[in-house]
Amino acid sequence: MDLAVVLAIQVLYAIASLALISLGLAIVFGMMRVINLAHGEFLMLGGYAAIVGTHLGFGLWVSMLVLAPAAVGLIGVVVERTIIRFLYGRMIDTMLATWGLSLFLIGLTTFVFGNTTVGISAPFGALAIGRYRTSAYTLFVIAVATAVLGGVYVVLRHTRLGLIARGTMQNANMAAALGVNPPRVYAVTFGVGAALSGLAGGVLAPVSGVFPTIGVAYIAKAFITVIGGGAAIVTGTVSAASLFGTINQLATFATTPVFGEVALLGAAIVLIRLLPQGITGRFFRRGL
Amino acid sequence: MKVNRRAFLNGAAATAAGLAASGGFSASARADxxxxxxxxxxxxxxxxxxxxxxxxxxxxxxxxxxxxxxxxxxxxxxxxxxxxxxxxxxxxxxxxxxxxxxxxxxxxxxxxxxxxxxxxxxxxxxxxxxxxxxxxxxxxxxxxxxxxxTPAQTVEKLVPYAMKKWGKKVYVIAADYNYGQITSQWVKKYVQENGGEVVAIDFFPLDVTNFGPTISKIQAAKPDFVSSALVGGAHISFYRQWAAAGMRTRIPMASTTFAVGNEHIVLSPEECNGMLVCYNYFQxxxxxxxxxxxxxxxxxxxxxxxxxxxxxxxxxxxxxxxxxxxxxxxxxxxxxxxxxxxxxxxxxxxxxxxxxxxxxxxxxLDVHIAEVKDKNLVVLENFPQQKPxxxxxxxxxxxxxxxxxxxxxxx
CATH class of the missing domain: 3.40.50.2300 (Response regulator)
Structure with a gap:
């Protein structure tokens, strides 16, 4: 029984962390069709922002929940204005440009911080469940993921800002004819996507640590989740993260971590073969 | 200029002598x-x-x-x-x-x-x-x-030391490539030779960052200590998550790789104090x-x-x-x-x-067992002149x- 509760928490945590690392990418890819290969580095920069903020004395919470998204969001806007905006509709060129950006950011971070960066430990301490113990911070990550997903849903569904964003992505010319400034919407959307990546990087920093190449560990899973989820941003991310997170954790627990990773990748291949448009291409089609 | 046979031969000889001389010259330059x-x-x-x-x-x-x-x-x-x-x-x-x-x-x-x-x-x-x-x-x-x-110089010393200190039931975790695969077998050999038992060996691909299920598995197996051969930046998160689950003070750990990448400086003392390692050199x-x-x-x-x-x-x-x-x-x-x-x-x-x-x-060469203590490696025991x-x-x-x-x- 204790074990079942611990396992349930871990499955929820896997889903939450997958959703967190994918959401920023889902917004940028799902709404703007930009394949951002520097997404992993945005997460990495979020982690560094949290660590630097904490070491500068801003406090863990402010650094993680405010500084990290603000800093990376700002970087996102700069990147959109200087690189991405010239490449809309040229998917291959964007991939090349963002891949270059990813290498540049890794190099720059190594140059500035070196490769021995003192991390931050997870707050809250441990949580005992019967004979088992797990980190209480796990529950915090689940809560943050839920709040962020809920927030994005509400903004997109119920605010004027969300309506304009969705309208511009669907038909930029029509939106422009109705008095919207599409380049501004693009810049803001890209910035929001980057800020959410920064938040995810900051929140996960105490769990996974921060070093210049950590993005590599995230990016493949983020892409698999976004592609598996399909066109709808929130529903797609949640459904794909739930599917892959559950499979990954249960397979890891039942067998070994190697098979856990294999099961996740295997599930992704089968899913894309059966549902080339992702989960929301077939189910929850009216989702968002 | 008119070139006759004699002039040509003279020229060729001069060139050849020049080549030989320069050859000799560059050979002497090579020595410097x-x-x-x-x-x-x-x-x-x-x-x-x-x-x-x-x-x-x-x-x-x-x-x-x-x-x-x-x-x-x-x-x-x-x-x-x-x-x-x-x-x-x-x-x-x-x-x-x-x-x-x-x-x-x-x-x-x-x-x-x-x-x-x-x-x-x-x-x-x-x-x-x-x-x-x-x-x-x-x-x-x-x-x-x-x-x-190599393992006969380090693992052979580290495993009995840790077993004497903590107990005979060992859980092994290692990176999934030739180093981790072979080293975990050495750990198993020395545990068995010292009358102990390896309850499980788990391998991790180098980019795994979520160790939650493994930490639960280790808790369920209740070993006396964990032996780690994890490698690279992503694996550092294991020690973080282990400490966050409150396990560092409950199940101790020995490692054949820890601190080689300065993990003891990246992690906080609360996350890795008490870990045992065995190497040739400590600062x-x-x-x-x-x-x-x-x-x-x-x-x-x-x-x-x-x-x-x-x-x-x-x-x-x-x-x-x-x-x-x-x-x-x-x-x-x-x-x-x-x-x-x-x-x-x-x-x-x-x-x-x-x-x-x-x-x-x-x-x-000499090997030493050391303990991680507040971002330092404190040498506990010396083993002089170990053979491979x-x-x-x-x-x-x-x-x-x-x-x-x-x-x-x-x-």
Whole structure:
């Protein structure tokens, strides 16, 4: 029984962390069709922002929940204005440009911080469940993921800002004819996507640590989740993260971590073969 | 101008004499030309936490040798290649070092995978090769020298020490490639020889960052301690998550890889205090050679240099073993240097006395068990002059000089 509760928490945590690392990418890819290969580095920069903020004395919470998204969001806007905006509709060129950006950011971070960066430990301490113990911070990550997903849903569904964003992505010319400034919407959307990546990087920093190449560990899973989820941003991310997170954790627990990773990748291949448009291409089609 | 046969012959003779003279001249210039030493270590990508300190140590050693007048009256030039944690680049740079730059020796390779990539290349092009990393043992190749420690030197000491301190039930976790696979078998062997039991061995791909299910599995198995051979930046998160679940104070841990990448500085003391490790070198070793070395090193690289690692010291000692052999052979010729090394050459290094073991081309050296304490490694026990008995069981290059393979020792 204790074990079942611990396992349930871990499955929820896997889903939450997958959703967190994918959401920023889902917004940028799902709404703007930009394949951002520097997404992993945005997460990495979020982690560094949290660590630097904490070491500068801003406090863990402010650094993680405010500084990290603000800093990376700002970087996102700069990147959109200087690189991405010239490449809309040229998917291959964007991939090349963002891949270059990813290498540049890794190099720059190594140059500035070196490769021995003192991390931050997870707050809250441990949580005992019967004979088992797990980190209480796990529950915090689940809560943050839920709040962020809920927030994005509400903004997109119920605010004027969300309506304009969705309208511009669907038909930029029509939106422009109705008095919207599409380049501004693009810049803001890209910035929001980057800020959410920064938040995810900051929140996960105490769990996974921060070093210049950590993005590599995230990016493949983020892409698999976004592609598996399909066109709808929130529903797609949640459904794909739930599917892959559950499979990954249960397979890891039942067998070994190697098979856990294999099961996740295997599930992704089968899913894309059966549902080339992702989960929301077939189910929850009216989702968002 | 009219060219007749006599004028032509005169001209040709003059040219030939000129060529011969210039040939002679360039040959004498070659004797003063610097001796080239290649370094192939990852300075970027996921393995740079290991590579950077190794290259710093090699740079330091070369500067030290040049300040003392070089070798055989010639300066030493260090050519540093960065394979960017990419195996393909290892092949490319090893070929370039051997054929284009014609180096006297290659120091390089960090993971066992990278070593097995460049070893055949350097064999084929007859270039002397030093591998300076602690590894799983068993490489038997006359062209190569291994200056790092192997399981019979470290695991054999660490496992009984930890078992005596904590108990006989062990849970093993390791990185999923040849190093982790083979080392975990050594851990199992020594646990069983000391009357203990290995409850499970779990392997992790190098990019795994979520260890939740494994931590639950370890709790369910209730071992007396955990033995870790995790590798690289992503795996550091295991120690973080382990401590966050409150397990550090409940189940202790020993490791064959921890602190080699300065993990004890990256993590906070609450996350890793009490961990046991066993290596050849620790920065805090108390002997005169080491104290002088550390002071000089800090003068060169700054007093805030995080930590001189095991791998950095392996590289430094590897260079000086080679350099002493060159002095002894009075030549940088590959075969003459190998023969000089095979006399069982020995140096007084910061880690203590380091001697080449001629039959295996590995080293006889001191090892120490240390405990992680508040970002430092505190030495608890010394084991002087340990022989590479694992490799010695299968490899004898004096009897079989043409042997060339990595033995996977049957356990």
């Amino acid at each position: 030309a610097p001796i080239k030493v290649a370094s192939i270590h990852d300075l970027s990508g996921g393995l740079d936490i290991y590579g950077k300190p190794m290259v710093d140590a090699l740079t330091f050693a070369v500067e030290e040798a040049n300040a003392a007048g070089g070798l055989l009256g010639r300066k030493i030039e260090l050519l540093s290649y960065d394979p960017q944690s990419n195996m393909q680049l290892y092949t490319q740079f090893a070929t370039q070092a051997a054929l284009k730059d014609k180096v006297a020796v290659v120091h390089g390779g960090i993971t066992s995978a990278s070593r097995e990539v460049i070893r055949p290349v350097l064999d084929r092009f007859k270039t002397l090769y030093f591998y300076n990393t602690q590894y799983e043992g068993g490489v038997c190749d006359r062209d190569q020298f291994d200056t790092g420690v 805090g070793l108390k002997n005169k050679t080491n104290e002088a070395f550390v002071a000089k090193f800090h003068k060169r690289f700054g007093a805030d240099y995080p930590n001189i690692t095991e791998l950095a010291m392996g590289t430094y000692q590897g260079f000086w073993l080679w350099a002493s052999a060159v002095k002894k052979a009075k030549s940088v010729d590959r075969m003459k240097v190998i023969e000089a090394l095979e006399t069982g050459i020995s140096i007084d290094a910061p880690s203590g006395k380091v001697t080449i073991d001629p039959p295996t081309h590995h080293c006889i 008995s694992d490799t010695a069981a299968v490899c004898n290059l004096i009897k079989n000089p043409t042997d060339n393979q990595q033995y996977v020792i049957k356990i």
